[in-house]
Amino acid sequence: MLKLNKNDKEPVYLQIYRQLKEQIIAGELSTDERLPATRALCQEYHLSRNTVLNAYQQLESEGFIRSKIGSGYYVEAIPEYSRPETKTAPFFFPHETDPAYAYDFRYGALEPNLYKSAGFRKALREAVNELQKKDNLYNEEPSGLLSLRQAIAVSLLETRDMHVSPSQILITGGHHYSISLLQKILPSSVRTLFMEEPGHDDSVATFYQAGYEIVPIRVDDNGMMTDKLPAGKTGIAYVTPSHQFPLGAILPIARRLQLLKWADGCSGYIIEDDYDAHLRYKEQPIPSLYSLDRNGCVIYLGSFSKSLSPDLRISYIVLPASLHLSKDKDLISSPASTLIQLSIERYISLGFYKTRIAKIRNLLRKKHNRIVSFFHEHYGERIRIFGIGGGTHFVLSLPVRMKQDELLSFFRSEGIGVWPIEPYYLQKDEVPEGCILIGYGGIPSEKLDEYLDALKNVIDKLNRVGGTN
Amino acid sequence: MLKLNKNDKEPVYLQIYRQLKEQIIAGELSTDERLPATRALCQEYHLSRNTVLNAYQQLESEGFIRSKIGSGYYVEAIPEYSRPETKTAPFFFPHETDPAYAYDFRYGALEPNLYKSAGFRKALREAVNELQKKDNLYNEEPSGLLSLRQAIAVSLLETRDMHVSPSQILITGGHHYSISLLQKILPSSVRTLFMEEPGHDDSVATFYQAGYEIVPIRVDDNGMMTDKLPAGKTGIAYVTPSHQFPLGAILPIARRLQLLKWADGCSGYIIEDDYDAHLRYKEQPIPSLYSLDRNGCVIYLGSFSKSLSPDLRISYIVLPASLHLSKDKDLISSPASTLIQLSIERYISLGFYKTRIAKIRNLLRKKHNRIVSFFHEHYGERIRIFGIGGGTHFVLSLPVRMKQDELLSFFRSEGIGVWPIEPYYLQKDEVPEGCILIGYGGIPSEKLDEYLDALKNVIDKLNRVGGTN
Numbered sequence: 046m047l048k049l050n051k052n053d054k055e056p057v058y059l060q061i062y063r064q065l066k067e068q069i070i071a072g073e074l075s076t077d078e079r080l081p082a083t084r085a086l087c088q089e090y091h092l093s094r095n096t097v098l099n100a101y102q103q104l105e106s107e108g109f110i111r112s113k114i115g116s117g118y119y120v121e122a123i124p125e126y127s128r129p130e131t132k133t134a135p136f137f138f139p140h141e142t143d144p145a146y147a148y149d150f151r152y153g154a155l156e157p158n159l160y161k162s163a164g165f166r167k168a169l170r171e172a173v174n175e176l177q178k179k180d181n182l183y184n185e186e187p188s189g190l191l192s193l194r195q196a197i198a199v200s201l202l203e204t205r206d207m208h209v210s211p212s213q214i215l216i217t218g219g220h221h222y223s224i225s226l227l228q229k230i231l232p233s234s235v236r237t238l239f240m241e242e243p244g245h246d247d248s249v250a251t252f253y254q255a256g257y258e259i260v261p262i263r264v265d266d267n268g269m270m271t272d273k274l275p276a277g278k279t280g281i282a283y284v285t286p287s288h289q290f291p292l293g294a295i296l297p298i299a300r301r302l303q304l305l306k307w308a309d310g311c312s313g314y315i316i317e318d319d320y321d322a323h324l325r326y327k328e329q330p331i332p333s334l335y336s337l338d339r340n341g342c343v344i345y346l347g348s349f350s351k352s353l354s355p356d357l358r359i360s361y362i363v364l365p366a367s368l369h370l371s372k373d374k375d376l377i378s379s380p381a382s383t384l385i386q387l388s389i390e391r392y393i394s395l396g397f398y399k400t401r402i403a404k405i406r407n408l409l410r411k412k413h414n415r416i417v418s419f420f421h422e423h424y425g426e427r428i429r430i431f432g433i434g435g436g437t438h439f440v441l442s443l444p445v446r447m448k449q450d451e452l453l454s455f456f457r458s459e460g461i462g463v464w465p466i467e468p469y470y471l472q473k474d475e476v477p478e479g480c481i482l483i484g485y486g487g488i489p490s491e492k493l494d495e496y497l498d499a500l501k502n503v504i505d506k507l508n509r510v511g512g513t514n
Numbered sequence: 515m516l517k518l519n520k521n522d523k524e525p526v527y528l529q530i531y532r533q534l535k536e537q538i539i540a541g542e543l544s545t546d547e548r549l550p551a552t553r554a555l556c557q558e559y560h561l562s563r564n565t566v567l568n569a570y571q572q573l574e575s576e577g578f579i580r581s582k583i584g585s586g587y588y589v590e591a592i593p594e595y596s597r598p599e600t601k602t603a604p605f606f607f608p609h610e611t612d613p614a615y616a617y618d619f620r621y622g623a624l625e626p627n628l629y630k631s632a633g634f635r636k637a638l639r640e641a642v643n644e645l646q647k648k649d650n651l652y653n654e655e656p657s658g659l660l661s662l663r664q665a666i667a668v669s670l671l672e673t674r675d676m677h678v679s680p681s682q683i684l685i686t687g688g689h690h691y692s693i694s695l696l697q698k699i700l701p702s703s704v705r706t707l708f709m710e711e712p713g714h715d716d717s718v719a720t721f722y723q724a725g726y727e728i729v730p731i732r733v734d735d736n737g738m739m740t741d742k743l744p745a746g747k748t749g750i751a752y753v754t755p756s757h758q759f760p761l762g763a764i765l766p767i768a769r770r771l772q773l774l775k776w777a778d779g780c781s782g783y784i785i786e787d788d789y790d791a792h793l794r795y796k797e798q799p800i801p802s803l804y805s806l807d808r809n810g811c812v813i814y815l816g817s818f819s820k821s822l823s824p825d826l827r828i829s830y831i832v833l834p835a836s837l838h839l840s841k842d843k844d845l846i847s848s849p850a851s852t853l854i855q856l857s858i859e860r861y862i863s864l865g866f867y868k869t870r871i872a873k874i875r876n877l878l879r880k881k882h883n884r885i886v887s888f889f890h891e892h893y894g895e896r897i898r899i900f901g902i903g904g905g906t907h908f909v910l911s912l913p914v915r916m917k918q919d920e921l922l923s924f925f926r927s928e929g930i931g932v933w934p935i936e937p938y939y940l941q942k943d944e945v946p947e948g949c950i951l952i953g954y955g956g957i958p959s960e961k962l963d964e965y966l967d968a969l970k971n972v973i974d975k976l977n978r979v980g981g982t983n
Contacts, residue, residue, distance in 0.1 A: 103798055124768060124771040151652070154650040159651070169638070182823050220847070222849050297577020356851065358850060377690045378690050378827070380687030380849050381687065382828070382851055
């Protein structure tokens with residue numbers, strides 16, 4: 046028995062299909078039972094033959110019935126089965142947003158907004174126009190668009206003193222993707238990561254998840270204490286030599302050479318995470334460690350997050366000649382949209398990239414200088430600032446004896462988003478008291494003074510409530 | 515001694531910096547040697563004080579010299595070091611392009627070109643405008659843009675009968691990214707993949723690289739032979755139930771239920787790779803396996819490669835309620851550009867997505883029907899076509915006794931790009947003779963007849979040179 050309604054928005058053939066399917070699942074039509082002949086059904090319900098045939102063919106395609114030529118349609122043997130209850134799935138992974146702060150000193154943001162730039166819009170338009178001309182759009186280059194890799198190679202030569210062939214460059218879908226990919230490329234015998242302490246927590250996490258042994262190497266005012274690297278133990282040293290994250294030191298030439306010697310001596314590798322080298326405010330960008338390497342042990346990680354926008358999700362790896370992709374094995378397909386890759390290439394090639402970097406550097410230099418002089422003026426030597434000279438963040442050492450949690454809560458309850466440095470330490474007992482991280486990359490320049498006053502209010506309050514050294 | 519040229523395009527302070535640096539590296543200035551006083555240098559070369567200070571400060575920042583207040587600048591102890599020879603890096607990973615064929619039946623392409631669509635341009639414009647309004651662009655949602663996940667949830671309900679919360683959806687940077695991520699989410703105790711034989715080679719590779727045991731399960735005319743799954747052995751079954759890749763079968767309801775029962779019995783999982791379910795030409799899309807699952811064992815893999823464009827590199831995972839991301843551990847940052855995610859969301863929400871799918875389906879249906887009737891007309895039963903009814907490719911079984919390599923070379927030497935099926939087999943002795951894969955998704959409709967005639971010429975030639983059954 047079918048209940049068909051020709052006025053329903055559901056086509057009649059789908060009504061037939063659905064009802065017969067339900068009957069088969071419910072066992073109301075049993076295995077090997079013959080369905081009504083299509084002609085009979087047409088007559089009974091005043092339907093066209095095609096309507097019935099469409100319904101039967103759909104049921105046959107899905108395996109509910111089979112047709113026997115000249116004999117009709119029969120119900121297939123279907124294992125007993127009860128449908129899942131239709132319910133909205135539980136919201137088991139809630140969308141956690143960080144609370145909004147009136148004054149948010151979050152790290153990672155970048156002003157000005159790339160999407161406001163006429164240059165980026167032009168680059169995007171050109172990219173769409175170019176892609177539009179293609180007959181076929183495949184995902185052909187797992188290592189990334191050749192034209193983008195060429196543009197990066199030129200830029201690295203001009204700005205980082207690196208002589209690199211485009212074939213050494215792999216475009217990836219962000220920093221973690223770079224590290225995950227690297228783990229496939231590095232010899233599987235090398236299983237130890239010598240990590241800056243404090244250092245970039247997400248990078249550590251990516252190695253830790255992959256089963257690497259993580260050995261912290263302390264950072265002092267000159268970056269990683271390279272003399273603490275155990276000679277002869279093969280491993281990978283992870284460094285941010287141009288601007289130590291998070292403490293801001295520049296690794297001096299002597300330590301750089303020591304590091305290279307160490308890697309050469311133990312047949313190890315060095316990962317140079319060059320996340321914001323272009324953001325120096327007093328001097329020229331520090332030449333890359335990669336450019337000093339004679340032995341092919343430095344792997345260079347670059348990114349557009351601190352020059353274009355963090356939400357583009359485009360990073361890249363420069364492999365030394367000693368390492369290379371096994372095309373079949375390591376990278377099956379590119380993780381980066383061709384449109385975005387091509388837009389970045391156009392943006393670089395049209396000259397907008399250089400202009401933007403100069404603009405960002407000037408903007409950030411002003412903010413940087415303003416913040417430094419603000420603290421000097423109000424607190425003199427009482428607040429120590431780590432990271433003067435570059436980047437988009439500082440670590441402030443406040444003259445208070447409070448644990449991280451307490452300290453953060455105190456600021457945050459006053460609407461000030463400041464950030465912990467505890468995540469960057471592997472050895473939690475090494476975390477210094479009274480330190481907070483403040484990012485200024487995204488704070489609108491015209492509001493900086495307002496932000497600083499708000500921050501100062503809470504610091505002064507903190508001093509009054511006690512906890513001061 | 516310095517050689518300074520004020521007319522050089524290199525600023526004088528950089529000339530000083532560079533020359534002193536070379537002298538220190540070369541040992542011409544020795545450790546603890548005092549550099550000329552800045553005033554003396556100014557007088558000698560008629561320079562401004564700032565020029566010299568800039569050079570000295572850069573050297574100090576990089577650790578070549580140190581300053582002593584009131585006393586001047588001294589050379590630091592630098593380990594002995596010889597510069598790397600500057601040479602262009604070898605092109606060690608050459609850019610391999612597949613040779614171009616006059617008639618290329620490559621799988622994976624899609625007509626019409628998304629970038630020609632006014633709808634996509636509008637969606638892209640809206641996305642740029644929306645991003646432009648943001649004060650700060652972070653990369654905040656590792657699981658993907660909430661609005662896109664919402665749009666996908668709605669679309670899955672409408673088209674795949676799936677009741678899914680956006681929180682179950684993870685946006686990824688393509689199919690392999692999905693699988694790599696899944697490997698982190700699946701319990702590490704489950705280490706066996708039961709794979710369709712033949713099946714999707716890149717998916718196998720991704721599991722194989724991660725150390726999974728791969729067990730082939732044969733595919734017949736009805737897809738995976740689910741009765742061959744070993745009862746009680748926990749594992750992951752990888753299936754393409756809507757359209758078996760590459761042979762094209764639809765997994766019948768009885769096997770679907772058997773598969774679910776198997777997974778339930780062994781506490782295993784099923785990966786439903788739903789890569790082109792929307793491309794059915796006779797019947798409605800086959801309901802998803804996910805929609806039948808009562809026990810939360812089906813993981814659904816979706817993609818925009820066969821509906822928008824393969825080069826967007828956006829795929830997604832739908833997790834069953836039994837599995838979920840550990841936010842700290844599994845996915846640190848999104849691999850997908852916000853601009854692309856937002857453009858796709860806009861494209862869906864503005865209604866263009868549905869229109870495009872209908873358009874693609876009609877275009878492909880015509881090509882599909884033309885190809886099938888062409889072969890029937892010319893070869894009748896002599897050429898068997900696998901995969902009639904859906905998708906963007908066929909497997910042709912030609913009446914020849916030739917190995918894959920020979921067969922492909924024969925076609926390719928005549929300018930016809932046809933593709934092997936051998937990569938899809940784990941057991942190479944199972945590869946049937948005389949089979950080739952042809953894709954038609956990207957062949958321009960108006961040129962299809964020309965392509966088919968060219969293909970026919972070579973098939974006929976093949977028959978003449980022998981090798982025929």
